Amino acid sequence: MRTRFWRLLILAAVAANGDLAAQPPEGSQLAPDENACVMCHGEKELWEGENLRLYMPADQFADDIHWQKGVNCHDCHGGDPTVFDPGDLHAAEDGFRELADVRKACGNCHKDQLTALRKGVHAKAGERDENDRGTPMDCGACHGANLHRVYPAKDSRSPVFSNKQVQTCGGCHEEDLQTYAKTVHGNGLFESGLMVTAVCSSCHGAHGIYYAADVRSTLHPANVAATCGKCHRFIEERLEASEHGRGSGPGRPAERAAPGGAGKRKPSCTDCHQSHEMLNPEELPFQLALSNRCGNCHPDLSSRYGMSLHGELTRLGYAPAAQCDDCHGAHDILPVSDPKSHLAAGKNRLATCRQCHLHAVRNFSSFDPHANYTDAQNYPFLHFAYSGMEGLFYFFFGFFIIHAFLWFLRSFIHTFQQGRHKTLVTDSFALVRFEAIHRVLYLILIVAFLGLTLSGLPLKYGGQSLARGLGGFDSTRIWHHFFAVLAIFGCAAHLVWGTTRITKLRKEGMGWKAILFGPDSPLPGARDFKDLFGMVRWFFGMGPKPGFERWTYWEKFDYWAAYLAAAVIGTSGLMLWFPNLFCTVLPGFALNVAKVIHSELAIMAASFLFIFHFFHTHVRPEKFPMDLSALTGLVSEEHLRKARPEYVERLEREGKLLEIRRTVPSRKRLRLIMLGGFLVFLAGCGLLVAILFANLGK
Structure with a gap:
């Protein structure tokens, strides 16, 4: 009885105000006590059980932007709140809408927003209709499911407020949400808490969102600078005055040009700053x-x-x-x-x-940072320097590959038929081949050479995993410079020793001709060419093997190739290490030449010396598995008598043979020396393989 009493009382009050006129769609501006909808749905006593969901007290709408602006129930739901009869109030002919249609009524007031939505990418992002066609996205998907409590976009409680908007959009665009969080804008929002940072609508717009290829899009190349310029105003002005802001730019001719452009579009913000992957x-x-x-x-x-x-x-x-x-x-x-x-x-x-x-x-x-040594037309001198080095490398590489192949075959046959010369055997006689200073400098240069190659690979092949695995430039640079100083010391010490040796010989009365071109000189002479032709004849079984003197033609070549390469590579490296010092007298373009020489020639020289030095020291049948002369300073007397008979004969004539005769050290010492040699050999092979794979991966 009590419920019935209240129901009759409220209906009577509604009837007393039955002369109210229909209100305009932008908001009827009805006061709560004039609105029959509020009077009924705001009374909890009228609603029971399942109908309790229809209980809508007026204070529930207090924060709703529509309610605050005077938009009342029937402006969205339809119907006539001024009639007494509930049936008439909810009559379809009076415009009352079913709940499914209420959410479509937003466009009655927000016509521009609805039009923009239907033209944009969200036009078919809503639920599927009976024909399985997409419908426009529901307003509540962004503004909130509770349309009785819609907050202004600038209200921090709104789902489209700055920090919440990203999460709202991310409900559908999950991948973009994840990438946005890592961008400079996302960091500004989530980490720094900035209100001025760009969120979804800042760039894409709110309702009129189009694909970037659409000229209407705020992110179309013609519009993106203006879009970004809303926050980055002065950057936009600078861009407009730059080469990228003037005239034409890269792009397909069919693309619309940005303001001021013609034919092809100009590059703009998103060409460099990658939208959702926008890094700091x-x-x-x-x-x-x-x-x-x-x-x-x-x-x-x-x-x-x-x-x-x-x-x-x-x-x-x-x-x-x-x-x-x-x-x-x-x-x-x-x-x-x-x-x-x-x-x-x-x-x-x-x-x-x-x-x-x-x-x-x-x-x-x-200095030209874009110089291209393969471009003969624009960089002729640089191209000539590279081509010259490459030509020399392939010439000598090809020559010595053939030379080594023929030598290996002939030596293998000779060894098979006549056996090997005796190597160093403990307590037997050996002759001094290298002095102590030579062996020390040899070890220094080996360490420096291997270290320079290893520390130089990361820079030469910086884009490959091999280089990254060896460390960054900060560490490899220090090691490269250390090994460079070590190599310079080794070469300088050898030069000092050579100068001292020549001075001593001059004091002993030896002439320059004997010093420079005598049998003990490492300088190439006419005899070396004679020995080369003699070796070629021996390769083909057309004559005996030459009876070499102290230094053979291939040893002289190894020696001078190593030291000339060290001089050229070292000088170019110093130019790159101390560019200002050298540029006080040289043009900056000399650094381009130095870079090509230091980078390309170093790899060529390393490969060449590794291959042929290893052949001469390890692969030849008469030396296999290792020639220990450079490490022990000794060579078997029996071997030397057969391999270099003319040298031994000269020593005997001059009475110097006994002076350089020594006893071979213990077997234990020889094994330790051989172990060290094998470690160096393996390190060199590893570097050679690394160079090969790095070149294949370029």
Whole structure:
């Protein structure tokens, strides 16, 4: 009875106000005590059981933006709140809507938003209809499922407020949510708590969201700069004044040009800053990937950059290495011919170089970071230097490959027929081949040579896993410089010894001709060519093996090839190590030549010396498994009498044979020396394999 009383009382009150006129769709502006919907649905006593869900007290709408703006129940649900009869109030002919249709009524007031939604990418993102066609996305999917409590977008409780909007959009776009969280914008929002950071609608828009290829999209190449410029205003102004903001730019001719462009579009923000993968430009991942991004439009320059010292350091993960923007600028890039360009010849270019190379001299700025040694037309001198080295390498490599192959076959047959010469046997006689100073310097140079090759590989092949596994540039640079100093010391010490030796011989009365071209001299002479032709005849069984003197032609070649290569590679390395010192007298382009020589010639020389030195020391049947003369300083007298009879005969004539005769050391010592030699041999083989695989992986 009590419920019935209240129901009649409320209906009577509604009837008393039955002369209210229908309200406009933008909001009827009815007061709560004039709204029959509120009067009934706001009274809890009227609703029981399953109908309790229809209980809607007025205070539930207090925070709702629509309620605050005067939008009442029938503005969305339809019907006439001024009639007494509940049937008439909910009559379909009076516009009352079913619940499924209520959510479609937003467009009655928000016409522009609905139109934009139906034209955009969300036009078919809603539920499927009876024909399995997509329908426009429901407003509540973004603004909240409870449409009786819709908050303004600027209200922190709204699902489309800055920090919540990303989560709301991420409900469907899960992958984009994950990548956004790692971007500079996501970090600004989640880590720094910035209100000014870009969220989804900042870039994509709110209701009129289109694919980036659509000219209506805020992210179309023609519009993206203006979109980003809403926050980055001064960056947009700089970009517009730059080379990227002027005239045409990379792109397909069919693409619409950005404002001021013609024919082809200009590059814009998202060409460099990758939308949902937008990394912080100040952090290492962005910097290391920048040259590849620029290479999307400038493939030739990017390829040439990769060949440069800067590019190799970048591939190795060295952050301080100069990237495209370090030299050209970021958003204010201008042609090199423009006096305002960072790379304009003169003080601008020098100032740019000095950002990294603090004490760069004027000549240093003529270094070309995009020089291409394979381009004969634009870089003839650089191409000539590389081609000359390559030609010499392949000539001598081919010659000695054939020489080694023929020698191996002939020596194998000779050894099979006549047996091997005796090697070092404990307590037997041996002759001194190398003095103690020679053996010490030999070990120093071996360590330096292997160390330089190992520490140089990461820079030469910086983009490969092999290089990354050997450490970054910071560590390999220190080791490379250490081994370089060790090599310089070894070469300098040998030069000092040689000078001292010549001085001593001169004091003993020996003439220059005997010193330079005598049998003990390492300089090549006419006899070496005679011995070479004699060896070729022996290879084919056309004559006896030459009776060599102290130094053979291949030993002299090994010697001079190693030291000349060390001089050239070492000088070019010092130029790269101390560029300002050398650029006080040389143009900066000399550094380009030095880089090619140091990088390419080093690999060629290492490969050449490894292969042929190993052949002479380990592979020849008469020396297998190892020639110990350079490590012990001794060689079997029996072997030397058969391999170099003319040398031994001269020693006997001069009465010097007994002076250099020694007893072979103990077997234990020989084994230790051999073990050390094998370790060096294995290290060299490992480096040779590494070079081979690195070249195959280029």
